[in-house]
Amino acid sequence: MNYVKVSDEVQVALNEGKPVVALESTIISHGFPYPQNVELAFKVEEVIREQGAVPATIAILDGKICVGLSEDEINLLGKSPEAYKASIHDIPMILSNKGIGATTVAATIYGAHLAGIRFFATGGLGGVHYGVTESNDISADLPTLAKYKICVVSAGVKSILDIPKTVEYLETLGVPCYGYETDKYPSFYTRDAGIPVEKINKESLVKLLKTQDQMDLNYGVSVVVPIPEEDELDSEMINNTIEEALQEANEKNITGKKVTPFLLAKIKEKTKGVSVNANFALMINNAKTAAIIAKEYCEK
Template sequence: MKNFMKYLEVSKEVKEALENNKPVVALESTIISHGMPFPQNYETALKVEKVIREAGAIPATIAILDGKLKVGLSAEEIEFLGKEGSKIIKVSRRDLPYIVANKLNGATTVATTMIVAEMAGVKVFATGGIGGVHRGAETTMDISADLEELSNTNVAVICAGAKSILDLGLTLEYLETHGVPVLGYQTKKLPAFFTRESEFDLDYKIDTPKELADIITAKWEMGLNGGVVIANPIPVEYSMDYDEISKSIEEAVKEAEAKGIKGKESTPFLLAKIKEITKGKSLEANIQLVYNNAKLASEIAGNMK
């Protein structure tokens, strides 16, 4: 029997918004603790929340603090995560029981943010990019828990596609097999995180936030469990050159392989290495695409029935 309420702590602001059917947008915390250095991570997290408020929704940043599943963090709590950085444990589904039972602090990945958001009743979640099938997964079986969560948990995830360090083709195949719709917002091409397009086509191009909200609502009203991926391309002015970023990724992947870096450590390593190779351009692109996703997520949440 589920008895998660004793572990869940929803902020007063988020609770009131949910009770009054106001739009709420969930945000992850791994991007704060593991995504960039302090104080840039703290400033970016506050700016994302500001973008959501300006778009008419309430932000609900999610993390685990002293074993509590927190939905809606204070500025002080966000600052704590930012200052502690990589000392904060990166928590996916498998880690949740250990972290909660031992009253530890944890930063939520896409998968864990979805789990906690659903517990709280938050249906829309904005992030940078989802995890996926890693390159070489046919021999390593390295597949992000994000994909399994998307097949089971009723939360819509607005992202700039899957992280381009992944095998995008196999990631799309996995999502299709598990019945997860991947909807392109004003695009028929799968965005590749740092760039607006990849070589992979999407089945559906959706032109307005209301249409997206209607599709999400119809899915769950029909009892079709699982998430929805809304692929929202990075704004044109921040999109990186496809060949440049592809070359940087190849270089970073080779170094990770040489150093034996795998599992949950691979994504932070690869993103940090790409930032180094691109002289910081990839990090600026990452920040801007998160702002863009937060705005769209707010508009979708505002149109949910």
């Protein structure tokens, strides 16, 4: 496909059957301010390399879906106010205009699929928003995950979302969800959302994925990893903070793509930056876990 540009490092790894882990780029352009965003992006790539895998950060640049970014390209995304928060349905518009697009989970899944990458690490999935019966606001991440054979490693869905409804909707879509060495579905900033999940280890997961490869079952697999215990936030504090932020967003009639950045900014403000440190920790942990799984998968 003329619209895809895979970096030499990523292409060589794919050709040689080495482990590759895809990464989204909205965490760079819309997740944190500069230079924290760029520092996190480099740290996540470093952690993946330390585990013997190759990172493939994905973004839309110069009319191409770029799979594997240079340091300059990551810095460009980190500094650019024009970077568009690109979901899967935005890709043709951004490509045709040769704009800068930072890929969400949905767009990154599609880019990884085009490049032939099996694993993707992210912070949290999008999902079903509170008040869905009135707004019908459900992230494109979920139906996209149901369409492409990608193993997505995350800390669950973003805590600002309706977690029980999101987990139920994933089941409706036919997307299996497994807890990596846990039987408790995490709540992003905390380790337990009060929802059970099927526990799985590295060996069993790889065996499952290899079996799926031999079948005509083209859906993603959601693997959830709890935030490290030492970085977990107090559940009552974070839940109260999220509830206040949701109420303020509703009062200000903030909707659509503006909701998530508004809520994250409010949570950061109300927790005096502690939520940012937790977000960093879980993203690094997810990337490390995805690289470990990807390496085991390739060695088998």
